[in-house]
Amino acid sequence: MKAVVLAAGKGERLKPLTDDRPKVILKVANRPIIEYVMENLYPFVDEFIIVVRYEKEKIIETLGDEFGGKPVTYVEQRPGEGTAKAVESAREHVGDEEFIVANGDIYFEVEAIKELVSAFRREKADAALVLKHFEDLSHFGKVEVKEGRVVGILEKPGKVPGYANLGIYLFRPDVFEFIGETPLSERGEYEITDTINLMIKAGKKVAYAVYSDYWNDIGRPWNLLELNEYLLKTKLRHEIRGTVEEGATIIPPVEIGEGTVVRSGAYIIGPVKIGRNSRVGPNCFIRPYTSIGDNCHIGNAVEVKNSIIMDNSNAPHLNYVGDSIIGENVNLGAGTITANLRHDRTNIKVEIKGKLEDSGRHKLGAIIGHGVKTGINVSIYPGRKIGSHSLIGPGVVVDRNVPPGTMVLL
Numbered sequence: 001m002k003a004v005v006l007a008a009g010k011g012e013r014l015k016p017l018t019d020d021r022p023k024v025i026l027k028v029a030n031r032p033i034i035e036y037v038m039e040n041l042y043p044f045v046d047e048f049i050i051v052v053r054y055e056k057e058k059i060i061e062t063l064g065d066e067f068g069g070k071p072v073t074y075v076e077q078r079p080g081e082g083t084a085k086a087v088e089s090a091r092e093h094v095g096d097e098e099f100i101v102a103n104g105d106i107y108f109e110v111e112a113i114k115e116l117v118s119a120f121r122r123e124k125a126d127a128a129l130v131l132k133h134f135e136d137l138s139h140f141g142k143v144e145v146k147e148g149r150v151v152g153i154l155e156k157p158g159k160v161p162g163y164a165n166l167g168i169y170l171f172r173p174d175v176f177e178f179i180g181e182t183p184l185s186e187r188g189e190y191e192i193t194d195t196i197n198l199m200i201k202a203g204k205k206v207a208y209a210v211y212s213d214y215w216n217d218i219g220r221p222w223n224l225l226e227l228n229e230y231l232l233k234t235k236l237r238h239e240i241r242g243t244v245e246e247g248a249t250i251i252p253p254v255e256i257g258e259g260t261v262v263r264s265g266a267y268i269i270g271p272v273k274i275g276r277n278s279r280v281g282p283n284c285f286i287r288p289y290t291s292i293g294d295n296c297h298i299g300n301a302v303e304v305k306n307s308i309i310m311d312n313s314n315a316p317h318l319n320y321v322g323d324s325i326i327g328e329n330v331n332l333g334a335g336t337i338t339a340n341l342r343h344d345r346t347n348i349k350v351e352i353k354g355k356l357e358d359s360g361r362h363k364l365g366a367i368i369g370h371g372v373k374t375g376i377n378v379s380i381y382p383g384r385k386i387g388s389h390s391l392i393g394p395g396v397v398v399d400r401n402v403p404p405g406t407m408v409l410l
């Protein structure tokens with residue numbers, strides 16, 4: 001059986017982290033998101049077909065042509081938007097067998113696929129999907145089920161409890177006939193959920209599996225912090241492959257990659273993951289749920305907490321990075337500080353596609369795009385985004401979002 005992984009989306013809601021790259025290659029706990037999807041599909045499939053479009057070369061460069069010894073093929077999404085178009089693009093590659101489809105930007109455990117395959121086979125179904133029960137479906141489509149079958153998918157049901165569609169499916173090749181008939185949705189996309197509704201109307205048997213373990217749909221920046229916390233809490237093993245100088249304190253579990261040096265006076269409370277060839281300390285404080293990538297520098301008098309710092313980035317002197325996401329190749333000037341809490345203790349709101357959204361978090365720091373440089377003594381308000389490749393001059397207070405490629409001076 002083959003797996004089709006959908007990775008052609010633009011990831012608009014995840015800007016500035018997707019300013020110059022697709023979201024599926026963003027690293028959480030130092031690994032590209034799409035690799036977690038592929039790892040959990042791995043036991044059930046013999047080939048991966050990745051549907052790409054936006055910044056496709058970066059996905060190809062990241063994954064290469066095999067994953068754990070199984071071939072990886074890339075297909076470009078055909079013109080048109082939406083998940084149905086994305087699935088259709090794999091038509092010539094899936095052959096005449098059933099195949100699994102998964103969004104490339106979600107996190108699930110392997111049980112989801114195990115249950116999906118067994119529901120499909122047990123019910124001798126034409127298609128199957130994975131569902132999860134939520135008390136509030138305002139962000140999801142509601143999947144109606146009856147007597148062991150899916151009987152319809154309703155978009156925008158409002159604040160009601162019920163089953164949500166997790167973005168993991170099993171189809172037979174006859175799905176392509178229904179994709180061809182799928183109309184454009186209200187939001188101007190060809191949606192695979194509309195295709196499934198057409199299949200149900202035509203009398204096809206759509207089975208489902210109910211999944212109750214951890215799942216994350218990585219749409220907005222704070223979803224990356226949630227996933228990072230989950231992965232470090234549940235998967236991290238204490239393993240020191242680098243060098244730890246005498247006088248550094250390490251409270252497990254902490255993973256430190258090859259070539260990384262932790263210098264005297266560093267105080268690290270796990271769970272923390274640090275990649276390869278990074279320099280940490282002397283005299284810094286790294287608190288739980290922090291991931292630091294490869295070739296990073298966390299220097300003297302720096303505190304990092306509950307944050308993601310991607311590869312080749314530096315917080316070298318007198319920085320505080322709390323509940324923040326720092327892209328690749330970022331340099332924070334001495335004294336650059338992220339604020340992560342409002343005085344009125346209300347939830348931090350973040351502008352997503354031009355609208356303010358409640359992150360649901362009391363604590364959320366900065367979201368800093370790739371290649372950003374800040375000068376000395378820059379202060380960044382909670383939930384503010386700095387576009388990739390921007391330069392923030394010394395002493396600037398970043399109280400609003402900064403578009404990509406902008407120079408901001410006092």
Ligand code: TTP
Nearest residue numbers: 006007008009010011012013082086103104105
């Ligand atoms: P979405 O998260 O709905 O879309 P997106 O990734 O473009 O993000 P945003 O809405 O923030 O712009 O996509 C769900 C999955 O489907 C995701 O894995 C990307 C994939 N996808 C495609 O492959 N092609 C498409 O045309 C669309 C819309 C999504």
